Amino acid sequence: MTTSGTPSLSPVQHGGNLHNAIARYGIPRADWLDISTGISPFPWPVPIVPSDVWQRLPEQDGALEQAARQYYGTDALAVPGSQWAIQQLPALFSRRRGATRVWLPQECYEEYRYWWQFHGHVLQHYAALPTQEQLQERDIVIVLNPNNPSAHYHAVTELQALAQRLQPLDGFLILDEAFMDATPTQSLLPHINADTNVILLRSLGKFFGLAGIRTGFVCGNRKVQEELRRVLGPWAISHPAQWIAIQALQDESWQHAMRQLLPAQSQRLANLLARHFPADCISATPLFVTVSLTPESLTHWQDQLARHGIWTRCFMQWGKLRFGLADDAGLARLEQALERCAADE
Ligand SMILES: Cc1ncc(COP(=O)(O)O)c(C=O)c1O
Known part of the structure; x- marks a missing residue:
């Protein structure tokens, strides 16, 4: 329950x-x-937004997701800020599995604690990533890389090992890379595919400085992306936000x-x-x-x-x-x- x-x-x-x-x-x-x-x-220097862009409903033509695929090197579901995914994932796991045990860093962006508790999951705080002995069937581990506010970075190899420990347990790694864009070599993105048990969140709010357009992305496990797409609805990211995001993602x-x-x-x-x-x-x-x-x-x-x-x-x-x-x-x-x-x- x-x-x-x-x-x-x-x-x-x-x-x-x-x-x-x-x-x-x-x-x-x-x-x-x-x-x-x-x-x-x-x-990112936002140009003047043409008036027809303000008038349009969000396009469903896939242009934003194509720009995101190019930038992230993998499929990415566009969402209204990674915060939206932070709020939705506990609800998704409630629907799938009921109350789940969730490992959370002792110090981190507090919205995680709030939303997983809100949906009645069981929180387990950690100082160091959970070991094989500590993990149980269907555990979820949340990692922020780098962590906000501690600024701690986890090595890619550490995170790969954690995802591997979770795999036979039917567990998931939720990896928040909202602050990763300036250090892409430390990202787990190049090491995951659609069948992975990693759900990886990215944001246009931090590195791009575009917090106001409320645009973020969910990469990793395809089934989770599909399930989130079903609760997203057609108008989640405004047309002006999409217009800006596409250009920012393409501006190498x-x-x-x-x-x-x-x-x-x-x-x-x-x-x-x-x-x-x-x-x-x-x-x-x-x-x-x-x-x-x-x-x-x-x-x-x-x-x-x-x-x-x-x-x-x-x-x-x-x-x-x-x-x-x-x-x-x-x-x-x-x-x-x-x-x-x-x-x-
Ligand atoms: C670690 C972390 N993840 C995610 C978010 C949410 O960002 P946004 O919804 O703008 O993508 C924040 C916001 O401060 C954050 O600090």
């Missing part, structure tokens, strides 16, 4: 909630440097430039933070840098930076402060604020 709509669950809080910071610190919106998300501040020279720029900008941010925090507390991906701190330092730094109009994301429950990337002017502003905060300590 599964139960949905567990009443004790409260909605998850996220970065990007600048309205809270505006209300709390009384600083006008235009004066903030918002680095509270992992969305790239160097988005922009993608190439971003694979140089984002790691460099992330390194600058990490170097800057290393002047104020111990190096072994800092972990980075090309799209964000996370600092592990004590609860007191966490509140202190988030508050002090906010007083200088810089909004970061604080994960109090895990002792982490996450910094999204900034352009050079933003980094200079952050540097100045960090120095002033350190002087005031």
Whole structure:
């Protein structure tokens, strides 16, 4: 028996909630440097959208999925943000199997915990990937690679071994690669096919900086893709979103430039933070840098930076402060604020 709509669950809080910071610190919106998300501040440059594109219903001509197949190197089901798949997969497994045991990283994008609990599944938190001895029939293991917010990467070989351990158990690996685009050699995509027991999620929100068009993709197991397609409906991704997504996925020279720029900008941010925090507390991906701190330092730094109009994301429950990337002017502003905060300590 599964139960949905567990009443004790409260909605998850996220970065990007600048309205809270505006209300709390009384600083006008235009004066903030918002680095509270992992969305790239160097988005794919969306051209002016022609008026006929605004007028059209979503096309069912397969053009978006063709562009996605080219980019990801495999079949990909287009969905309205990978968040949609995060919400739908627990419902899909409820229909297929009833309540299922689900392994979830101790620290990760909290929507996973919320939706698997919402659908009455049994959560098992892990610090290290579950071993052969720990896994049971029909287990599902969720892995975020890299993890948000810990910035931890798993090696491809580790994930291949995990999928293999799950295969004879009729288990699944759900792999969230929302932050993987800048480091494609670390993706599991080239190593999976349609019969795999891996369900792999990708997003146009982070590397492409296009979170607003709500477009993501589900790759991997074909039957899961087909089942999700049946609950997707015809109008899930707007025509303007499709129009933008196709061009962004095809723009290889922009993608190439971003694979140089984002790691460099992330390194600058990490170097800057290393002047104020111990190096072994800092972990980075090309799209964000996370600092592990004590609860007191966490509140202190988030508050002090906010007083200088810089909004970061604080994960109090895990002792982490996450910094999204900034352009050079933003980094200079952050540097100045960090120095002033350190002087005031
Ligand atoms: C790890 C991770 N996966 C998936 C998502 C959902 O992204 P989207 O729905 O924009 O594709 C997020 C959003 O922050 C995330 O952090």
